Amino acid sequence: MELKPQPGMAGTGVLERIEGRFGYATDQHHLPGLLHGAILRSRHAHARLLRVDTSRARLMPGVRAVVTAADVPGLNRFGIVVRDQPVLCEDRVRYEGDAIAAVAADTVEQARAALEVIDVDYAPLAVVDQAETAEQMSPLHGESNLLAREAFERGDTDAAFARCEVIVEHHYQTPRQMHAFMETEGGVAIPDNNGGVIFRVGCQSGHRDAEQLADILGLKPSQVTVEATPTGGAFGGKDELTIQPAAGILALQTGSPVLIHLDRFESCRTGIKRHPVSMIMTTGCDRQGRILAHRVDALLDTGAYASLGPAVLENFLDHATAPLYRIEAYSVSGRLVYTNNGVSGAFRGFGGNQATFAVESQIDALAEKLAMCPMELRRINLRTVDEPGSRGQVVRWTAPPSNVLAEAGASPLWAPAGSDLRRRWLTGTGMAMGAQGNGLGDGLPDSGGGRVSLTAEGRIRLEFGFSDYGQNLAEAITCLVCETLGCVAGDIDVVLGNSRGPDSGPTSASRSSVLIHGVLADILPRWNDCVRDQAAALTGLPRDQLHSGPGGLFAGGRQVLSYRELAEKGQPEQTLIDASQAFPVAPEGNQPVGRYLQLQISTVARVAVDRLTGRVRVTDLHHITAAGRVIYPPGYLGQIEGAAIMGLGMALSEDMPTRQGHYLADNLDQYIIPTMQDVPDQRVDVLDNTPTTDRFPVRGVGELGIEAVAPAICSAIEAATGIRVRHLPVDAGYLLAELCAQEETCS
C-alpha cells in the first residue's frame, strides 16, 4: 500500500513553527537579566595544558564570570556510557573541541572578546589521528587506546568457509557523517530561587541529562530541571550533553540566566559525528547460493571520548551478522579505538547502517560471482518469520522478509529510465535490504513511562519525557488516544520532554513509539474507568452505560457530561494515572541479546551517472517497509523520507575528514548536505501484516529509512556503470576515472 501523506492532518504546533514563534531554546533571548555565555575551545587536537590564565578576561567589559576546571562544583566529567569527558579540561586536551574555560557576559560579543584574552599555554602531544595505528600510540585514556573489542560468533566459521564454492572479500569504508541539525547546540540555564537550575536546552534525554548535570553542578537531582523541548533537530547528535554543563556553572556563578548558542563553526568543531568504519568483510556460499560463512573485521574510530561508542560497536556488530539472512557460521569482530579525531557517538542508524552498507554489497558481490540474480540470492537466504534472529534470540518481525523483497522486485523503478536521460547519463536501478531493531538492546536496562490526567480545565493531558524535535510524537499520541477513548484531538493536550514529568528514557533507538503505545494501552483503560466512575457518581447513571467520546462522557448516544463539567464537579486530581514499563525484550528464558522487535526495509534506487563528470544523481527512491501499524501517516512518511535523504547524503557527499586531528570542514559550505535539487522523488509502500492480536503492533521508524539507502545507490551505480563503489561517500573523480578506463578498453 503506497503511503500518502493525507493532507489536512496538520500536527500540533505546525502553525507556530511556520510563523517562527515556536519557542526554541535558542530563541530565549529576552529573559530578564539574561547573560550570554561562550566557551573557549582547544587550539590543539592533543596537548598538555600548562597554564590557563583568565586574569585579563575577568577585566574585560561586560564580563560577569570566567570559569575553568577549578570552578566545576561537582564531578568534572560526563558521558552516557563512560564518564570520561571533562566539562572543562584540567591538564590535558584531547580534541580540537575540548572546552577549557567559559565566560558569561552582557553580550555575546563581550563574551567572545573575553575568550580571546584567556592565556593558555599548551605543550603539544603526538596526535593520534589514524585509527589503524591508534593502539600503538601513547594512550589518550588509561592503559590503551583500545576502548572496546567485541566479537559475535556462531558455528565453526573456518570449517564453513572450507565448504564454500564462492568467497568474496572486500574492504569497505564509511564516512564521518555530521548530524547537521539546523538548530545548532544551545539553550539557556536559569537559576531558580532555591539554589537549583532549570535548563531549557535542545536535547534528547531530559531525565538522564538532569542526573548528569546534578553530579556536575554538585546539586541534588531534585534541584535540576531539564525542559528538553522543542529541539531544532537532533538525530543522535544531542544525545550527549553539549552546552548544558558550562551554562549551568555560569548560571550558578552569576545568579543569572545564561544563554549559550554555538555558531555553526563551533558546532562543526565540537559536535559528535557518526563513527567512520573501516572493515574487511568475507562472505562465502555454496554452488546454489546458500550463504555458509561470513567474517567481519572492523575498526571504528570513536575519537577522543567514549560517548556512546561501545553501544554503537554492539549495534554495528549486530548488523554485521547480516540479521536478515540465515548464515550457518559467522565470526564478526570489531575494535573501537580512541583517537584525537573529534568525538564520534550516536547518529541515526547507530552503527547499523554502516554494517548494512557492507553486508548488502557483499550479497551483490556473491550474486555476481555466481552469475545469479541478486534478488534471487537474497530470496533463498532470507530468514522466515519463525526463525530466531541472527544471534539466536527470539525476534518478532511484522511481515515475512520475503514479502518485503518481493515488493521491491515489483517496483516500477526496474523499468528503464526515459531516453532523455540516456544520452549524457548512464542510468541503472539497484536495491538493498535492511533490518532495524527497536530499543536499546543487548540486555541494557530499558524502560519508560507516561502519564494521563484530566486537568482542572477539563483537558485530557498526556505526558511523556521524550523530546519533541518534530518527529510527530504528539500527533501519534493524539491519534492513539482518540482511537482508544473516542475523543477528538481538541480534547487533548500533549506535554513532552520535561524532566519533572514522567521518565520515558532517551529519545533514541527508535524506541519512543513502542513505549508510547505500550504505556497508553496500560493507562488509558484505567483512566477511562476512573472518569466513568466519577461520571456515574455525578449523573446517577450506571457506569456500564457511560463511555468517553468527543468532548465528554456519553450515554445512550448523547453527551451527558463534558470533560470540563467533569473536571469542575468531580475530582480531576484523582484521575492522574502514571505507569512505566520495560521495553519489550525476548520472553523469559531466551537470550537477552540483540533486539527482539525487528523491522525491515527494501530500498530500490534509480540513479543517473554523468559520463562527463562522474557525478551521481539519484533520480528515484522507492522504499518498502514492514514496521508495524502506521499511526500518523505524515509522521511515518516524513521519518522514512528524511532518513533516506540523510542516507543519500552519506552515500554521495557527506564526510568530515581530519588531518592531524583537525576537521577539514567547518561550516555548511564545506560540509555538503543534500538540497532540494539533490533529492529524488520518493515513494514509500507499507507492508502492514501485523496481526491485530500482536502485542507489539506499533514500532519505531525513526532510523529504518537510512538503513538500506547507501547500498541501494551503490547497487544502482553498478547497474549503470559496472563499477562497484565500496568507499563512501562516492568519489565522482574515481567514478570518472573508471569510466574513462572502460572507454579506453573498449576503443
Added chain:
Amino acid sequence: MTRHTQPEPCAPEQVTFELNGDVISQWVSPATTLLDILRGSGRITSARAGCRIGRCGACTVLLNGQAVPGCLVMAWQVSGGTVETVEGLAEDPDFVQVRDALATESALQCGYCTPGIAVSLVSGLRQQQNGDVVDLEEAVTGNLCRCTGYGGLKRAIAVLTEASSET
C-alpha cells in the same frame, strides 16, 4: 568562533528601515548583519543563525521584496529599505497560501528552517505574479532542511504550483 579574525568594528551609524510596517532606527556598526539587528531588536525570532555564511537559508527575509539571507546583508545596505519577516506576513495572502500548503502537506518536522523556506516561497510567488517564470523548487534551493528530505516540501510546492496555474 568564526573562520577569520574579525577587524575592529567601525564606529556606529544610525540605520533606519521599515520592519514589518514599523520604522526601526538604531545606532549600529555599519557592518552589523541584518540578522543580528533583527534578533537583537527583540521582535524577531523567525530569522535564525544556522550558518552565518549565507548557505543554509534559515535567516531568509524579504528586503525590498527580495528574499535575502539576513546574515549576508549589512546594516548600511538596509538603510532606507523595507524588511519583511514571517512575523509581519501573517495577513499576507501569499504567505497564507504558503503557510497552508506547508501545513497540510506536513512539509516540516522540527520547523527550525521553515520560516526561511516560507519567505523564499512567498518571494517566488510574488515574482510569478509579476510575470517572471520562477520554479518554486529552485526558489528554495538555498534553504537547507535536515529533517524532512524535502518530500513534504515538494508536495507543498506541487499544491502551490497547481493553485497558481489555475489563477
